[in-house]
Amino acid sequence: MINQNHFIHHEDKQALSFLKGIPFASTTMKQIMKYYYERMTYGGNMGNKVRLSASQVPHIYNLLPPICEQLGIPEPEFYLENNPIPNAYAMGEDRPNITLHSGIIELLTTEELKAAIAHECGHIYFHHMLYTTMTNFVLKHLEMAKDIREAYVIALLYWNRKSELSCDRIAAYVTTPETTISMLSRIAGGPHTVAYDFNIDEYVEQAKIYDSIREDNLWDKTLQALLTMDRDHPFVSVRVRELLKWTNTNYYINLKAGIPVCPHCHAVLDGEESYCGHCGKPLK
Numbered sequence: 001m002i003n004q005n006h007f008i009h010h011e012d013k014q015a016l017s018f019l020k021g022i023p024f025a026s027t028t029m030k031q032i033m034k035y036y037y038e039r040m041t042y043g044g045n046m047g048n049k050v051r052l053s054a055s056q057v058p059h060i061y062n063l064l065p066p067i068c069e070q071l072g073i074p075e076p077e078f079y080l081e082n083n084p085i086p087n088a089y090a091m092g093e094d095r096p097n098i099t100l101h102s103g104i105i106e107l108l109t110t111e112e113l114k115a116a117i118a119h120e121c122g123h124i125y126f127h128h129m130l131y132t133t134m135t136n137f138v139l140k141h142l143e144m145a146k147d148i149r150e151a152y153v154i155a156l157l158y159w160n161r162k163s164e165l166s167c168d169r170i171a172a173y174v175t176t177p178e179t180t181i182s183m184l185s186r187i188a189g190g191p192h193t194v195a196y197d198f199n200i201d202e203y204v205e206q207a208k209i210y211d212s213i214r215e216d217n218l219w220d221k222t223l224q225a226l227l228t229m230d231r232d233h234p235f236v237s238v239r240v241r242e243l244l245k246w247t248n249t250n251y252y253i254n255l256k257a258g259i260p261v262c263p264h265c266h267a268v269l270d271g272e273e274s275y276c277g278h279c280g281k282p283l284k
Contacts, residue, residue: 001284002071002072002255003263003284004125004126005263005264006255006261006263007122007125007126007166007169007170007173008126008166009162009165009166009169009242009246011162011165012159012162012163012165012166014162015155015158015159015162015163016131016159016163018155018159019131019134019155019156019159026130029130029131029133029134029137030093030130032133032137033092033093033094033129033130033133034093034094037091037092037133037137038091038092038093038094038095041091041092041095041097042095042097045077045079045097045099048081049079049080049081049099050079050080050081051077051078051079052064052078052079052080053078057080060080060100060105060113061078063110063113063114063117064076064078064098064117064121067114067117067118067121067174068121070174071121071122071125071170071174073121073124073125074096076090076092076096076097076098076121076124077092077095077096077097077098078097078098078100079097079098079099079100080099080100080102080105081099081100081101081102082101082102083101083102083103084101084102084103085101085103086101086103086104086106086107086108086186086187087101087103087104088100088101088104088116088117088119088120089120090120090121090123090124090128090129091129091132091133092129093127093129093130093133096124096129098117098120098121098124100113100116100117104116106191107186107187107190107191108183108186109182109192111175111179111182112179112182112183112186113183114174114175114179115171115172115174115175115179115180115182115183116171116183118170118171118173118174118175119164119167119168119170119171119180119183120167121170121174122166122167122168122169122170122171123163123167125170126163126166126167128163128167131156131159131160131163132160132163134156135153135156135157135160135232154229157229157230157231157232158229160232160233161228161231161232161233161234162234164233164234164239165234165239165242165243168180168184168239168242168243169243169246171183172243172246172247172252173252173255173256177243177244177247178200180243181200181203181240181243181244182198182200184236184239184240184243185198185200185203185236185240187236188203188236188237200240203237203240204240204241204244206237207237207238207240207241208241210235210237210238211241249266250266251266254268262276262278262279262281262283263283264276264279264281265278265279265281267279269283
């Protein structure tokens with residue numbers, strides 16, 4: 001049986017642990033989501049988007065149920081928005097929902113679109129929306145001393161970037177690493193009509209060059225930190241590199257094949273244990 005620990009990126013886990021330690025933040029934000037964000041979003045979705053179903057744009061809707069079944073999550077509300085910007089996003093905790101822009105449907109193949117939907121389902125699987133909403137709330141509404149507010153924003157955006165790495169793993173688990181990387185490459189380089197001869201291996205080498213730039217010296221490291229600190233997503237080359245680190249392991253291969261593995265020490269299991277016989281940690 002899979003659980004969050006099988007997929008969560010270690011930097012996502014560390015950053016999330018810090019956010020959970022902020023006093024009263026989680027409980028307060030849950031109430032704000034329940035009585036403000038989710039009610040407002042539901043009205044906006046139903047009023048200005050197309051809700052997808054088995055009888056409403058079924059060729060897109062039908063991609064969703066098998067993903068939810070595979071991950072063991074309830075099916076979220078699913079919406080289509082006429083927007084040329086290629087984007088997809090998940091919102092809501094008690095009432096989770098996913099929106100696809102028309103631009104991302106035009107950009108991706110069906111398999112790539114499935115990877116994008118799986119990525120958004122990953123946010124629901126990990127219950128990321130609470131802290132994503134917190135990020136938006138602090139950015140838009142929270143009035144506090146400038147230095148304190150900036151510290152919150154930096155911490156929230158740092159976690160936001162790391163959470164994307166965990167959801168890329170979900171996409172690769174549901175589809176394949178190649179499909180997920182192809183989906184990411186479209187975000188970086190445009191549609192197949194433009195980059196039809198995209199070379200994944202060369203793009204991985206480009207990611208290594210970026211790493212060398214970032215780690216070359218303290219000044220370049222500082223410049224790259226300044227360049228990324230206001231972003232809510234990692235650079236695409238970083239996402240590709242981190243995904244390949246994970247998918248090129250026996251752990252991923254076993255997980256993909258349905259072989260029981262310990263999410264902590266990655267040892268192969270018999271499948272009936274409550275605790276790992278190798279590291280002793282609980283499996284549920």
